[in-house]
Amino acid sequence: MATATGRDIGSAKSRKRASDDSADSFPKRPKVGGKTDLTRWRMKDDESRHTWHYLEDDKAAEEWPQSYAEKWYLNLPMDLPALPKATTPLESAENGLTFFEKLQLPSGHWGCEYGGPMFLLVGVVVAWYVTKTPIPDAYATEIKNYLTARAHPKDGGWGLHIEGESTVLGTAMNYTVLRLVGVDPEEPVMVKARATLHKLGGAVNNPHWGKFWLAVLGVVEWDIVNPVPPEIWLLPDWVPIAPWRWWIHIRQVFLPMGYIYSKRWSCEETDEIRGLKQELFVTPHAEINWASHRNSIAPIDNYNPKSWLLNTVNWVLVNVYNPYLRFNFIKERGEQWASELVDMEDANTDYAGLAPVNSPMNMIVCYIRDGPDAFSVRRHRERLEEFLWVKDEGMLCNGTNGVQCWDTAFAILAVVESGLHDKERWRPMLLKALQYLESQQIRENCKDQEKCYRQPRKGGWPFSNKDQGYGVSDCISEALKAVILLQKTEGYPQLLEDQRIFDAVDTLLLYQNDNGAVSSYEQRRGSEYLELLNAAEVFGRIMVEYDYPECTTACVTVLSLFRKHWPEYRTEEINLFIKRATNWIKGYQRPDGSWYGSWGICFTYAAMFALQSMAAIGENYSNSRVAKRGCDFLISKQREDGGWSESYQASETMTYIEHESGSLVVQTAWALIALLEADYPDMERIKKGIKLITDRQQANGEWLQENIEGVFNKSCMISYPNYKYTFTIKALGLFAKKYPNEKL
Numbered sequence: 001m002a003t004a005t006g007r008d009i010g011s012a013k014s015r016k017r018a019s020d021d022s023a024d025s026f027p028k029r030p031k032v033g034g035k036t037d038l039t040r041w042r043m044k045d046d047e048s049r050h051t052w053h054y055l056e057d058d059k060a061a062e063e064w065p066q067s068y069a070e071k072w073y074l075n076l077p078m079d080l081p082a083l084p085k086a087t088t089p090l091e092s093a094e095n096g097l098t099f100f101e102k103l104q105l106p107s108g109h110w111g112c113e114y115g116g117p118m119f120l121l122v123g124v125v126v127a128w129y130v131t132k133t134p135i136p137d138a139y140a141t142e143i144k145n146y147l148t149a150r151a152h153p154k155d156g157g158w159g160l161h162i163e164g165e166s167t168v169l170g171t172a173m174n175y176t177v178l179r180l181v182g183v184d185p186e187e188p189v190m191v192k193a194r195a196t197l198h199k200l201g202g203a204v205n206n207p208h209w210g211k212f213w214l215a216v217l218g219v220v221e222w223d224i225v226n227p228v229p230p231e232i233w234l235l236p237d238w239v240p241i242a243p244w245r246w247w248i249h250i251r252q253v254f255l256p257m258g259y260i261y262s263k264r265w266s267c268e269e270t271d272e273i274r275g276l277k278q279e280l281f282v283t284p285h286a287e288i289n290w291a292s293h294r295n296s297i298a299p300i301d302n303y304n305p306k307s308w309l310l311n312t313v314n315w316v317l318v319n320v321y322n323p324y325l326r327f328n329f330i331k332e333r334g335e336q337w338a339s340e341l342v343d344m345e346d347a348n349t350d351y352a353g354l355a356p357v358n359s360p361m362n363m364i365v366c367y368i369r370d371g372p373d374a375f376s377v378r379r380h381r382e383r384l385e386e387f388l389w390v391k392d393e394g395m396l397c398n399g400t401n402g403v404q405c406w407d408t409a410f411a412i413l414a415v416v417e418s419g420l421h422d423k424e425r426w427r428p429m430l431l432k433a434l435q436y437l438e439s440q441q442i443r444e445n446c447k448d449q450e451k452c453y454r455q456p457r458k459g460g461w462p463f464s465n466k467d468q469g470y471g472v473s474d475c476i477s478e479a480l481k482a483v484i485l486l487q488k489t490e491g492y493p494q495l496l497e498d499q500r501i502f503d504a505v506d507t508l509l510l511y512q513n514d515n516g517a518v519s520s521y522e523q524r525r526g527s528e529y530l531e532l533l534n535a536a537e538v539f540g541r542i543m544v545e546y547d548y549p550e551c552t553t554a555c556v557t558v559l560s561l562f563r564k565h566w567p568e569y570r571t572e573e574i575n576l577f578i579k580r581a582t583n584w585i586k587g588y589q590r591p592d593g594s595w596y597g598s599w600g601i602c603f604t605y606a607a608m609f610a611l612q613s614m615a616a617i618g619e620n621y622s623n624s625r626v627a628k629r630g631c632d633f634l635i636s637k638q639r640e641d642g643g644w645s646e647s648y649q650a651s652e653t654m655t656y657i658e659h660e661s662g663s664l665v666v667q668t669a670w671a672l673i674a675l676l677e678a679d680y681p682d683m684e685r686i687k688k689g690i691k692l693i694t695d696r697q698q699a700n701g702e703w704l705q706e707n708i709e710g711v712f713n714k715s716c717m718i719s720y721p722n723y724k725y726t727f728t729i730k731a732l733g734l735f736a737k738k739y740p741n742e743k744l
């Protein structure tokens with residue numbers, strides 16, 4: 001059989017079968033193909049633990065009918081009637097809410113796909129594969145469908161995220177996924193992807209994380225993987241590079257990765273692995289000098305090239321430390337401590353894990369260490385399910401185990417800030433949402449908090465759910481704002497007594513950095529110089545916490561609200577916090593009046609937050625230079641049709657770039673919220689944007705999905721499908737509040 005690059009890899013069928021002793025214990029994958037029946041998929045909301053189930057028979061499907069939310073996730077017809085046409089912005093907001101209410105889940109929150117990154121599914125599938133977890137046929141089929149649908153139309157490869165160009169990481173990893181779930185290497189999708197991978201130099205050009213996954217599978221030798229010594233965890237805390245100072249995501253990934261690297265553990269060889277060994281490389285596998293490719297990387301993957309310092313450290317580790325100085329007792333102590341830290345992470349998240357990169361790695365650590373039947377492995381196996389999502393295109397891996405608390409907080413805020421929370425009509429929905437947030441507040445600090453380098457989390461809210469259990473500054477803030485606003489409205493129950501509100505504030509006050517700004521999961525602990533040790537070539541700004549206008553603003557707005565209602569509680573500290581935070585926001589404004597946003601695209605998203613901060617301290621277009629410049633920047637980007645449109649490339653390049661697809665509803669809403677918060681005086685300009693939003697509203701009240709909204713680490717995009725409701729409704733509502741007599 002000839003590959004698209006002409007090399008013969010031997011037919012999958014004629015190849016020698018895996019030797020019976022090793023391969024027999026592996027669940028055999030049947031041929032994958034076709035489609036599942038989308039009307040048979042159900043998403044179980046077990047107190048916001050989401051898992052997808054495929055109902056095999058009619059009876060089961062009848063007994064568990066598909067909800068509106070499920071139909072919406074799967075893009076199936078919802079058959080909702082057309083609503084009376086909105087004649088005012090407020091009616092349009094209510095039409096939007098009528099639709100959005102239908103998507104609320106039984107436990108009171110909203111669910112959604114959280115896709116975009118194309119480097120996550122590989123972790124889940126490799127973890128399943130090496131731990132011999134059977135992969136249900138319906139999963140395999142829909143994974144194949146998703147990856148086929150998302151293969152780059154130009155060359156059949158995959159990028160770092162769904163909008164990106166094909167890379168080695170994306171292509172080699174997703175090709176591997178497809179092989180592991182049972183796709184035949186001769187299928188057109190594989191042939192095309194393989195050709196692209198070969199053009200990019202094959203899998204030896206994988207970035208670090210890609211090489212790691214292939215080493216776990218035994219497709220490459222460990223010599224190709226740059227060092228991840230678990231001994232680094234033995235460094236005393238005062239050392240400036242000690243890992244407790246790193247950003248939580250890189251820290252929790254390096255931890256299990258280090259353990260597995262140190263063990264040089266690889267899965268036994270199987271048919272699929274033998275196949276991958278032949279298919280992923282441009283030269284014959286046996287002839288590859290693995291060590292010589294440690295630093296090989298395709299230019300397209302090399303977004304953040306390794307520093308000279310890291311290259312030197314790696315060289316010393318490989319050529320001096322590993323062969324001559326790595327005494328067994330140091331190695332074992334490093335492994336032992338890493339293993340204990342993995343256990344603490346598992347205990348603190350009930351095996352859910354921080355995110356879908358470290359979670360499957362932790363599962364593999366447990367498998368290596370505790371054996372296949374251990375509770376730890378079984379529990380991980382269950383929790384891994386929660387990262388998966390099914391949509392019309394197929395099955396994908398979400399960026400976290402959901403967006404539950406985050407979206408629910410914004411949903412409440414949209415209604416309250418539109419002034420609609422007083423209306424009886426919206427009370428049941430809001431009450432359920434409040435009950436949900438109540439149930440998800442984190443009530444206890446981590447077990448062994450100091451030992452595992454966690455900061456207090458009691459009183460906080462996570463981004464997804466309480467099981468995951470990581471407080472994030474802005475998730476705490478937005479949720480607390482939603483809770484306070486509702487609880488201070490007549491007719492809503494006081495589900496959280498004051499002490500629980502104080503707990504949230506106490507936790508929040510721990511987040512401020514020395515310069516007044518606020519980061520994401522923790523206060524900053526290390527210097528930006530640690531970026532010199534960034535080994536993950538595909539991401540920038542990943543080694544330490546940074547200052548974010550979004551997170552800083554969220555804290556400013558909630559603390560401003562809090563002090564109005566509880567003026568006596570920690571008054572001095574709160575006043576100082578707000579002052580220092582808003583000063584930082586002012587100082588962070590760029591000469592053109594913009595702010596760089598890290599979690600949404602990009603300057604538009606940040607402007608919304610920064611101008612809210614200014615509003616919180618009474619600064620607006622007419623009395624503040626900062627607010628005026630912020631508005632002028634936004635206005636300079638308004639398009640002819642009244643909308644805004646920013647490309648994900650703005651996040652990558654840190655310069656404003658318009659999206660080629662024209663105005664976008666979500667970004668228009670962000671810009672309008674910013675202008676409304678800042679009291680921008682030209683109503684007609686704002687109304688033009690409002691018109692764009694209402695014109696795009698469908699008869700049943702919904703808005704359709706447009707371009708991707710979110711981002712992380714500058715280079716990877718991620719979807720927030722509920723933003724097209726929460727922010728549009730908020731923009732419409734704010735406008736209606738300010739200009740109640742304006743018609744559409």
Ligand SMILES: CC(C)=CCC[C@@H](C)[C@H]1CC[C@@]2(C)C3=C(CC[C@]12C)[C@@]1(C)CC[C@H](O)C(C)(C)[C@@H]1CC3
Binds near residue numbers: 249250400406711
């Ligand atoms: C590089 C690695 C380890 C990749 C795994 C994916 C995670 C790092 C991403 C996926 C979702 C993600 C973008 C998220 C955030 C951090 C990084 C995450 C967890 C946070 C919590 C940071 C603070 C933000 O304001 C906000 C709350 C919006 C996001 C939410 C999603």
